Amino acid sequence: MRSGPPRAWAAGGAQSPMTKAAFIRICLLPLAVVVAAFFVLPMTRLVWIGASGRHGIAAYAAIVLEPRYAASLLDTVLLALATTVATLLIATVSGLFLQRRRFPGRALLVAMLTLPLAFPGVVIGFLIILLAGRQGLLGDITLALFGQKLVLAYSLAGLFLGYLYFSIPRVILTIMAAVEKLDPSLEEAARTLGAGSWAIHRDIILPALAPALIASGAIAFATAMGAFGTAFTLATDIDVLPMLIYTEFTLSANIATAAALSVGLGLVTWAILALARIYGGNTVAANG
Amino acid sequence: MSGHGVALRVIDCGKTFADGTRALAPVALEVGRGETAVLLGPSGCGKTTLLRIIAGLETPDPGGRVLFGDTDVTGVPIERRNVGMVFQSYALFPNMNVADNIGYGLKIRGVGEAERKTRVAALVALTGIEGLERRRVDQLSGGQRQRVALARAVVVQPSVLLLDEPLTALDAALRERLRGELNRLLRKLGITTIYVTHDQAEAMALGDRIVVMRKGEIAQIGTPRAVYFAPANKFVAEFVGAANLIEAACNGATLVLPGGTLPVANGAIHGQAIAMIRPEAIAIVPAESASLVGLVDSVSFLGDRQRVLISAAAAKVMTADVPNAIALAVGDRVGLAVEPAAIRLLPGDAT
Structure with missing residues (x-):
């Protein structure tokens, strides 16, 4: 037939x-x-x-076996994770607010928030020094209040602030676009069924934003893993992986190790992003 | 699970939006317990605004009040009003399957898992969507989505059920079938229901009462029969069903027309009048025995009947729906007969 x-x-x-x-x-x-x-x-x-250096293929094993490299890798991953989580939290809350409320000065605020998009990492490092460096605003305030100067700029905390400053504009724009596309009747339907604000955000809005959160979170994470300019400006006490690669490459002329570390940086970033994608996909599938 | 609805009263509810446009003039409406009221009107007539005020999605202008039974719910936010609502787009939650969608209102109310399952299963059976419980909503057809949306709205035993054009997104054949099904279901559930539509056939089939709306005002409230046979004005006459609206002089007992006269029954007046005659109320008779005569302009076969356009009888072309058995040709001179009771004289208001 x-x-x-x-x-x-x-x-x-x-x-x-x-x-x-x-x-x-x-x-x-x-x-x-x-x-x-x-x-x-x-x-x-x-x-x-x-794999062409003195140690051959073992150069790759050194990334995890050599304590200095391993510590640097761990620091970098933790810093990037913390940046991603903090960025997503701040950007989701502010993105929802900025997209839903109309208030005087809103356009200016959005423009200000997205201005750092154009700044290179060095400028952002400089801004962090102005804020939390030895002559910074934070130091002056804490000196006046507690008689002691708080200096964060040259530590992991300073890098964290810098990366946050760097990532928020990128993520906030993605979230705002996703919020704009949310179907308002979904929220109204949930409200008619008795859902309060918390329940609506937990059950309706966040699941609908999940793809945007995963995508923009991935970008924030990858950017934080590989950011160099800010680290170069701030990192005196810290060795994040891109800084380590730079030192090995230019100062020690240890090209093989630099290459091995670069490959390692790429692989670790890729693996964590792949995990996030699989996990994110699973939660969506489990809910649906 | 029937009869948990309450009477609904809307008192002086108007709506003016922030930009100054008035969507709704202050209106009053009473809907009895378990009754289905249909808000009918063209787009922009304010029917959806009135529905959203009743739902609590919009607040009425100051002075307006909404009462569920004896409780004033004007200040009660929608999530605590205990209404069920079906949206035109259905607004099913894409991150939940069919059963989770239907059970969402129960989950929010803290109903235990076991009871939730039983009640969801009851609604699944009632709406005839067995076997789809684990489906994602994007795997459903339009008709299935409509049923899930309805099941989700009524599972929480709402005080008032609100339906915003629930059949508009469906194709014609499905719409007609679901209309019958919806009617049966609403009778069975016995919930006080407000149904918004622009389709007068839907309004007639589903409503205990029809609220015809126009430009933010209520044009008429009445049973489907009252609205059809005794429209309050020209707008209602034209919007609900087809109507011949004839401007003619009336001498107290008959209408005087270019093609003759038509006797009028009750409510006859002296002077200019607008007479409404439904097409199916006009009978074709031999020209010799008729008081009103006209010429056949065109005949179109509609299957169950034929539609004849007749000129020269009145100032405008008249439409008559007559049985197929009568043989008619264009140019025939025919007589027209209308039961005096089927002629309704309308106030000559603005169109």
Whole structure:
């Protein structure tokens, strides 16, 4: 019954899909060239260089076995995680507020919040020094209040503030766009069913924002893992991984170790993002 | 699980939006316990605004009050009003499956898992969506979504059930079938229901009473029969069903028309009048024996009947729906007969 006419039709149209496939292949060629030139070749080279030092392939094991490197890796991951969590918390609350309320000065506030998008990491480091450095505002205030100067700028706390400053604008814009797309009748439906503000946020709004939170959180995390400018300006007592790579590369001319650390940084970031995506996907599936 | 509705009273509820547009003039409405009232009108007539005021999604202008039974709920926020609402878009929660959607109101109210299951299962059976409990809402058809939305709204045993154009998003055939199903369900549940629609056929089929609205005001409140046979004004006559609206002089007993006269029964007046005659109230008779004569302009076959347009009888072309058995051709001279009681004289108000 089913095999008659459809098969004849498929045979008649067989010529056209072939040309279509060829056409698509031609269109994909530039992408293939770019991927090869900027991704596959350099990465292969990097991986190869990483294994070309005195210790050979063991250079990779050193990332975890050598205490200095391992501590740096751990610091970097924890710092990036803390930045991501804090950014998501702040950006979700403010994004919801900014998208839903109309008040005088709102446009100005949004513009101010997104201004740091244009700043390089060095400028952000400089701002943190102005805020919490040895001559900073925070130091003056604490000196006046408690008779002791609080200096955060050159520690992990300073980096954390800098990364936060760096990440919030990026995340807040994504969240605001996602909030705008929320269907207001979903919220109204929940309210008619008796849900209060907390329940609506927990059951309706946050699940609907989950994809945006995962996507923008991933960007914040990856940025914090690899940020260099801010670290370079602030890090006198701390060794985050990008700083370590820089020192190995320029000061110690230890190119193999620098390469191995770079590959390690990439892999760890990728693995954590993959975990987040799988976990995020699972929660959505479990709820649905 | 029937009869847990309350009487509803809307007193002087108007709505002026922040930008100064008046969506609703202060209106009054009473709906009895278990009754279904249909708010009917074209888009922008204020019917949805009135529904949202009753729901608590909008606050009325100062002075307006909403009463559920003897309780004034004007200041009660929607989440504590105990209403059930079905939205035009259904607004099903995409992150929950069918059963979780239906059970959400119970979960919020802290109903235990076991009881929740029983009550959800009862509604699933009542709305005929067995087997879909574990489905995601994006895997449902339009009709299934409509049933889930209805089940979710009534499972909490609301005081008042509010339906905002619940069938509009569906195709015509499904709409007609679900209309019958919805009617049966509303009777069975016995909840006080407010139903908003722009479809007069839906309003007739579902409403115990119809509230015809126009430009933010109530044009008429009445049973479907009253609204159809005794419209309060021209707008209601034209919006509910098809109508011939004939401007003619009336001499107290008959309408004087270009093609003859028509006897009028009660309420006849002296002077200019607007007479409403439903197309199916006009009978075609031999021209010789008729007091009113006209010419057949066109005949269209509608299946169960034929629609005839007749000129020269009145100032405007008249529409008559007559049985198929009568053979008619364009240009025929025909007589028109109308029961005097079927002619309704309307006040000559603004259109």
